[in-house]
Amino acid sequence: MSKIKLGILGGGEDSLIGILHRVAANMFDQYEIVGGVFDAQHKKSLNFGEKLGLDTSRVYKDLDDLIEKESKLPDAEKIQVVSVLTPNFLHFPMAKQLLENGFNVICEKPLTTTYEEAKTLQKIQEKVKSIFAVTYTYTGYPMVRQMKSMIAEGAIGKIQKVDVQYYQGWINPLIHDKEKRAVTWRLDPEKSGISCCIGDIGTHAFNMAEYVTGMDIQKILADLNYLYEDNPMDIDGTVLLRFSDNLKGVLRASQIATGEENNFTVKIYGDKGALKWEQENPNYLYLLKEDQPLQVLKPGHSYNSDFSLEGTKLPPGHPEGIFDSMGNIYMGIANAINKADKFDGAYPKLYDGLRGMNFIEKTVASHKEGNVWVNMQD
Structure with a gap:
């Protein structure tokens, strides 16, 4: 089975949460990070994409640029799921735009800045049927x-x-x-x-x-x-x-x-x-x-x-930590995307x-x- 193509918004050079998500995504060999918008400053984003060894043509200026260009790619090549690792106030507009354009979403918590925004996302997600995960990390331990x-x-x-x-x-x-x-x-x-x-x-x-x-x-x-x-x-x-x-x-x-x-x-x-x-x-x-x-x-x-x-x-006696916990959540999301869910509660929805x-x-x-x-x- 081919790897799930993952894009990331935020989580750039100085981001602890970015490291956590990248390690988690690579843990079970289920995902391939192919691009994203890692920083509001495009030059910083490009430099970081180069450090990750990415094709910099898929390190985009902003979310609009990502959606426009990724949507033109064949299904087998385009980003399937996007992790939103930006400050709280950007979660709602980014997640909403991603859902409306057919992407699966992994979003840091809190989900939005208001309950009404969260209900709006729920209505859209119920309509488009995309996978949507919220990373309450500790549930993965x-x-x-x-x-x-x-x-x-x-x-x-x-x-x-x-x-x-x-x-x-x-x-x-x-x-x-x-x-x-x-x-x-x-x-x-x-x-x-x-x-x-x-x-x-x-x-x-x-x-x-x-x-x-x-x-x-x-x-x-x-x-x-x-x-x-x-x-x-x-x-x-x-x-x-x-x-x-x-x-x-x-x-x-x-x-x-x-x-x-x-x-x-x-x-x-x-x-x-x-x-x-x-x-x-x-x-x-x-x-x-x-x-x-x-x-x-x-x-x-x-x-x-x-x-x-x-x-x-x-094996027993070898500590499992926060990276493992987030990795388990990413595995649960991958199983959902691949329609191979195993356990209820495998990822926060x-x-x-x-x-x-x-x-x-x-x-x-x-x-x-x-x-x-x-x-x-x-």
């Missing part, structure tokens, strides 16, 4: 997928408590300096949307809570922190979650958790046991039982689910991005309306 499988199989019984936490401290050097916080794009609503912390990392925690439990959150109550009156964007927040009248949880997200790096922790408690996973030690899944010693599950062993093992590339945008807006609304319960359902 083998032990996250093992957690999802075990919960679905009843390993911890009926869920009765959900606790998700995502703590970082990266914004501390910026937020306390008035000049720096005024020029940081993540704190600019025009570029980042209405939320910084919840929009950036809180959506990962929200998505994970729904992903591993297989349940939709019904209502939320939020309390956000902006720290300074002239800062228009939240940088810390706590959100109470209500899946049902008897199943509740809490989501905590912060970018001012001093000293924290990327502390993303997921804890799901059932009436027969509990599961706990930590992103900074992603190869360990902890199973807790009241009448048994703590059990530690690791990737690559035969006791894991087929879903977990399908995304495990190394547009619906997951839509849920994330709804969560961002409802969280901000809950806070601004006086920390009240808000219904997540339309």
